[in-house]
Amino acid sequence: MYKYDEIDQQIVDERVAQYRDQTRRFLAGELTDDEFRPLRLQNGLYIQRHAPMLRIAVPYGMLSARQLHKLADISAKYDRGYGHFSTRQNLQLNWPKLEDTPEILADLATVQMHAIQTSGNCIRNITTDQFAGVAPDEVIDPRAMAEIMRQWSTFHPEFALLPRKFKIAVSGTKDDRAIVQAHDIGMEFYTDASGKIAIKVWVGGGLGRTPILGSVIREHLEWQHALTYCEAIIRVYNLHGRRDNAYKARIKILVKALGIEEFRKQVEAEWVHLKDSPNTITGTELARVAKHFEPMPYETLPAHDASFDAAVSSSPAFAAWVKRNVHAHKASGYRAVTLSLKPHGKAPGDITSEQMHVVADLATQYSFGELRASHEQNLILADVKLSDLFAVWEKARANGLATPNIGLLTDIICCPGGDFCSLANAKSIPIAKAIQMQFDNLDYLHDIGDLELNISGCMNACGHHHIGHIGILGVDKDGSEWYQVTIGGKQGNDASIGTVIGPSFSAEEMPGVVEKLIEVYLKERTDEERFIDTVRRIGVAPFKANVYAKEGADA
Amino acid sequence: MSNLITLKNDVANVSQDDWTLVKLPPSQVEVRKQAGKVVLFSLTGEKTVTDEQVANTAIPVAGKIIVPLSVFITRHSELANRVAVGEVGVWLATHELLESLIENQNDINELPIIAVFVERFADGRIFSLGNLLRTRYGFKNELRAFGDVLRDQLFFLKRSGFSSFVVRADRSAQDAIASLNDFSKPYQGAVDEPRPAFQRYNRSA
Numbered sequence: 097m098y099k100y101d102e103i104d105q106q107i108v109d110e111r112v113a114q115y116r117d118q119t120r121r122f123l124a125g126e127l128t129d130d131e132f133r134p135l136r137l138q139n140g141l142y143i144q145r146h147a148p149m150l151r152i153a154v155p156y157g158m159l160s161a162r163q164l165h166k167l168a169d170i171s172a173k174y175d176r177g178y179g180h181f182s183t184r185q186n187l188q189l190n191w192p193k194l195e196d197t198p199e200i201l202a203d204l205a206t207v208q209m210h211a212i213q214t215s216g217n218c219i220r221n222i223t224t225d226q227f228a229g230v231a232p233d234e235v236i237d238p239r240a241m242a243e244i245m246r247q248w249s250t251f252h253p254e255f256a257l258l259p260r261k262f263k264i265a266v267s268g269t270k271d272d273r274a275i276v277q278a279h280d281i282g283m284e285f286y287t288d289a290s291g292k293i294a295i296k297v298w299v300g301g302g303l304g305r306t307p308i309l310g311s312v313i314r315e316h317l318e319w320q321h322a323l324t325y326c327e328a329i330i331r332v333y334n335l336h337g338r339r340d341n342a343y344k345a346r347i348k349i350l351v352k353a354l355g356i357e358e359f360r361k362q363v364e365a366e367w368v369h370l371k372d373s374p375n376t377i378t379g380t381e382l383a384r385v386a387k388h389f390e391p392m393p394y395e396t397l398p399a400h401d402a403s404f405d406a407a408v409s410s411s412p413a414f415a416a417w418v419k420r421n422v423h424a425h426k427a428s429g430y431r432a433v434t435l436s437l438k439p440h441g442k443a444p445g446d447i448t449s450e451q452m453h454v455v456a457d458l459a460t461q462y463s464f465g466e467l468r469a470s471h472e473q474n475l476i477l478a479d480v481k482l483s484d485l486f487a488v489w490e491k492a493r494a495n496g497l498a499t500p501n502i503g504l505l506t507d508i509i510c511c512p513g514g515d516f517c518s519l520a521n522a523k524s525i526p527i528a529k530a531i532q533m534q535f536d537n538l539d540y541l542h543d544i545g546d547l548e549l550n551i552s553g554c555m556n557a558c559g560h561h562h563i564g565h566i567g568i569l570g571v572d573k574d575g576s577e578w579y580q581v582t583i584g585g586k587q588g589n590d591a592s593i594g595t596v597i598g599p600s601f602s603a604e605e606m607p608g609v610v611e612k613l614i615e616v617y618l619k620e621r622t623d624e625e626r627f628i629d630t631v632r633r634i635g636v637a638p639f640k641a642n643v644y645a646k647e648g649a650d651a
Numbered sequence: 652m653s654n655l656i657t658l659k660n661d662v663a664n665v666s667q668d669d670w671t672l673v674k675l676p677p678s679q680v681e682v683r684k685q686a687g688k689v690v691l692f693s694l695t696g697e698k699t700v701t702d703e704q705v706a707n708t709a710i711p712v713a714g715k716i717i718v719p720l721s722v723f724i725t726r727h728s729e730l731a732n733r734v735a736v737g738e739v740g741v742w743l744a745t746h747e748l749l750e751s752l753i754e755n756q757n758d759i760n761e762l763p764i765i766a767v768f769v770e771r772f773a774d775g776r777i778f779s780l781g782n783l784l785r786t787r788y789g790f791k792n793e794l795r796a797f798g799d800v801l802r803d804q805l806f807f808l809k810r811s812g813f814s815s816f817v818v819r820a821d822r823s824a825q826d827a828i829a830s831l832n833d834f835s836k837p838y839q840g841a842v843d844e845p846r847p848a849f850q851r852y853n854r855s856a
Contacts, residue, residue, distance in 0.1 A: 103836050103848055114833045118803065134773055135803055217773065247838040247848070253810035254782050254841065257775025323839075334779045369787060374840040374850055381849040 116198035140211030151214040157185035168452035219249035226470035236268035240386040259337035260345035300351030303557035328367035397429025401482035436499040440532035444510040445473030513553030520553035522570025522577035534607035740764035745776040766795040785812035802827035812842035
């Protein structure tokens with residue numbers, strides 16, 4: 097993974113000094129709440145329901161074992177001994193003290209980490225596929241470009257105060273796992289007809305209050321121009337995006353208002369001036385950064401391992417875990433492993449300091465000292481030998497990290513919700529827990545099969561509810577908490593936004609509602625169909641009919 | 652005490668302001684300055700400065716003045732002689748269109764100063780305006796930021812081509828100078844240093 101040189105280190109060190117002084121001025125009364133807000137937000141610090149929340153950047157989800165050990169220490173020292181992985185591959189601390197945040201940032205800087213631009217109206221952490229570099233369907237490893245874009249976007253002076261937050265995702269695989277269509281800019285890397293790296297550029301996607309999938313603004317962009325083309329897009333947005341209404345300030349609203357044709361025309365007109373300017377990426381720079389992402393020194397291994405095969409046949413529990421949590425790998429004899437942060441009945445994405453140390457040790461021992469966070473809020477060991485899988489499983493299982501539910505109904509994506517977040521209309525974690533307990537039967541779960549259930553506590557959609565096969569949105573009705581259900585959303589190349597099935601439900605009703613949706617699926621499905629396929633084939637009506645069957649009249 | 656910081660050869664100083672800022676009289680019409688320009692102008696044609704305001708703006712008869720863009724355009728014949736001797740600068744607000752200045756002024760370097768008014772700290776349009784004035788339209792003279800200008804914008808303003816800053820009256824300009832140098836080696840190319848770090852330094856380490 098990328099390692100800082102003196103220039104990178106100096107920037108994070110100077111950021112710590114800058115933020116320390118900003119905090120000092122705030123505490124001394126030299127900055128008002130309103131003046132400090134944009135400053136602290138650009139450093140990931142929210143003021144939440146109970147305490148501040150600090151969001152630490154995990155660039156494109158990559159972490160080293162050393163960094164995770166440090167995060168464990170920080171969450172033990174400054175928080176309550178746990179952290180929360182978010183849907184944007186970042187780590188959030190829920191209980192730090194405002195006064196401690198400069199010190200936390202100083203600690204982070206010692207392991208080449210920071211909280212720069214993890215919040216606020218600026219270019220946020222750039223996200224990508226958690227299997228980047230190891231996925232068999234990968235065409236181009238997008239991490240070097242993601243790192244180049246991270247550096248370019250860090251304190252970009254022209255885009256320091258945009259109308260609203262700005263999220264970029266990059267992907268280099270046939271099957272999109274980075275949801276490029278749900279980002280302000282999505283960059284899909286591919287090899288063009290002449291064998292060169294090119295980018296298909298999507299713009300104006302986003303979830304939130306107004307969920308919209310992005311439009312293609314350019315089918316073919318040579319990689320050298322990635323930064324200048326983004327500058328053209330963001331300049332048009334910075335100048336013309338709405339600033340009068342926060343709910344209409346995302347780039348998707350501008351793209352929609354102008355139409356993609358007109359928006360493209362303006363961006364291209366701007367790009368005429370920016371193309372080939374000094375921010376054009378050089379081959380030398382791409383090569384320098386790409387060196388940090390070269391394939392690991394894999395051993396030459398056969399495709400099969402006898403001890404692994406034996407363990408699978410003798411241990412059904414191990415076999416179930418292998419089926420769900422172990423993924424194909426480019427290199428023969430290697431696998432990627434997802435450590436589930438979704439044990440049933442716990443807050444999805446939460447991890448204790450002790451577990452962080454365990455994962456870091458696993459990474460050191462079995463996966464070249466690196467790991468990744470996924471937008472599904474799990475952790476990944478990307479390079480594990482087949483022969484080591486059983487040992488990894490045993491240790492993970494002993495530490496509550498081996499729930500065999502990846503991609504299943506209980507692998508719920510969930511925002512912190514009303515328990516923590518001051519934006520939320522309703523709690524989300526208790527709903528996730530209740531659903532997990534309702535389906536706490538592994539055979540039944542595996543029979544239901546692939547199903548993505550996403551929960552957001554408000555329409556800001558941090559829990560990506562629009563693209564969940566089943567999406568749950570917390571809403572406020574006259575001061576009480578209700579839940580609106582959508583079905584038929586999907587991430588990936590054939591992404592779609594879910595359809596609301598009808599009037600909302602109380603928290604107590606939610607596990608039963610999900611059960612009723614599953615009943616219809618189990619009754620209607622063909623042999624090959626996943627839940628989403630059945631919804632797409634038969635439509636929303638049969639599901640709606642079953643859910644509202646009894647209390648339909650007075651709902 | 653003046654709250655004007657001027658940047659000369661990368662050295663910042665608090666200095667006396669020899670320009671008089673000409674303000675528009677208050678308007679009775681509600682303006683939606685934070686709405687996007689495209690929405691406001693291109694789609695609706697709505698103006699944010701009224702004809703009355705322009706007509707009623709009091710222009711001092713002598714001295715160096717910075718006039719509002721709308722006044723500069725509409726009352727240009729009144730000002731032509733003074734423009735010729737370098738006594739007139741122009742200011743615009745972040746929601747105004749730079750293009751209307753360019754269309755109405757053949758040589759913008761005839762203006763010794765252009766100032767941009769930022770009403771709210773969080774309004775980052777000012778950075779794009781500075782960038783465009785310097786890189787697209789080749790403006791070489793003093794480029795000033797005024798309004799809700801606080802020290803934590805200064806680094807970005809400097810990088811976007813601004814050369815003077817009127818810090819908000821209730822804050823110390825002297826203290827603010829320190830923030831001009833918050834970061835020593837920024838990553839990306841911008842107006843003040845067009846080359847990104849990967850062009851400026853040998854990073855092959």
